[in-house]
Amino acid sequence: MHARRLVKRSVLGSRVYAPPGPAGDGAPLAVQAVKQDNRDLSTTGTGTTTTGTGGTGTTGPRRNVYTVLLKEFTEEEVACGTKGPLKPSLKQNSNNGFGKGLKGEAGGPGAPEEQRLAEGKRLGRPLDPDARSVSLLEQKRKVVSSSIDVPHARRSEEEVDMDKVTAAMVLTSLSTSPLVRSPPVKVSEGLSGSWKETGSTGPFTPSSYSSSGGYWSWSAPSDQSNPSTPSPPLSADSFKPFRVPSLGNGGGGPAGPEDPSLDDQDGSSLLFDEPIPRKRKNSMKVMFKCLWKNCGKVLSTAAGIQRHIRTVHLGRNCDSDWSDGEEDFYYTEIKLNTDAADGLGGLCPALPSALLSPPLPPPHPPHLPHHPAAGSAQPCGDALRPPTQNNIAVAVAKDNHGGACNGRLGGGGGGGGATPLSRSAPSALYLIHTDHAYQATAPVSIPSNGSSCGGPALGGFTPTNSFSISWQSPPVTFTGNSVSPSKSQGFSEQRSQTIAVLSSPPRATAALSRKVRGEGKKCRKVYGMENRDMWCTACRWKKACQRFTD
DNA sequence: GCTGCCGGGAA
């Protein structure tokens, strides 16, 4: 059971980007497992990433150690799949679907075994702990490591990048997101098994928005194939923070904790186990906006926007509903707050109006992958690679962050969401949900490290920034570069002013304005308590005497 | 402790 969980959580087969640097300039990496019999766990130092994987608990006295390696592949290897370890998965999966890919890979001698193993686990049957386990592990290793998602036969660089991004995000989620503690079990499975099948036959249940399956979703129901995960099925909403790739509003970073905002309500609730107010959720209307340059078309359904992108921008056959998910990166989700009472008025206080006032830059549709400005606007993002056609990660991250603070904030900089809709609709902003308590008293501190990271998207929140808002306690902290240089100044200045106003002690002003106590005779003294009815009205009311003013 | 009066609630 545990072993299986580990396997499922394994990143084997995932492709990730190495951080920009001398060694790995974003070169695609594949996580592979190398079996090393009888090796001590502590000696697995060959790989970039090491981890003791499953099997240690079921292999008996003889321990097999698997070293997870990050292997590098050239663009050609990844994109063409003509050679190298990735080839099998590419070929096998090129028939549109992980599940199929998995099966294809497992089509060998190990497939039935794997299936039986799964079934056996499902039925709670004990497994044969001996050689069978070993072979199973090897098979599993094969299956997992080779089942790298290859969405479709049409294997363009963009698609490759999408996979990379997905893998990277998964890894990020696994390592950083507390939320992933339980859901993550599905990650590798999703990647290796049923991602692309979510829409149709796979065990995965497509999230409410995943009409195309272009983005990965964890909204897998209680994983029918894996009873070992007690986690209850999460609602589609609960996964919003994770569906970043397709959600422009998405909160923050690639996964979870960093992203506060937008989906804050969801994200925070997930992070802090706070129930999500139904009211707000119901008041949010979701729209989908095309991010294609100079387009900005807004549709009410994901399918519609995808079709739009597919046909209008990608020039694909409109008759075909087939989608490889590419469209997902060209539109963003916009939440419109339809609840007037809880809408802008309620939210604005959280973000001082001054913050919202900065002149909006000219509409600049955040054209994700193609937008040159985006890259120039965010020179820093270690997690972000230069804005090349390949770099969908940038788009995703930007999109998410823009969403995080979305709206006008997000609409800002380099490629934010300064689209007509985002500007006209207060919605984006809404993504920063606040509690009134916080609004009222919150001492707001915005420690900005003032790095060169001029925020592109709206505020320029980058994955490396930490943006945290506590909805429970007044202190609200914004850490990291939240805005672009030019904008940040105005932003911070105005903000500080606002803060000053907010924090100004009422008492102090009251003391200054408090009427100096009159030393003269007052009605009370003159008439005494007995003749109170002779007092002036003010005196009777304990107000400043109007009769004997000083 | 007395007194002036601000802030705010109730009618």
Add this chain to the structure above:
DNA sequence: TTCCCGGCAGC
């Protein structure tokens, strides 16, 4: 708007 009162602050 009027009436009333809790509570703060000066003395």
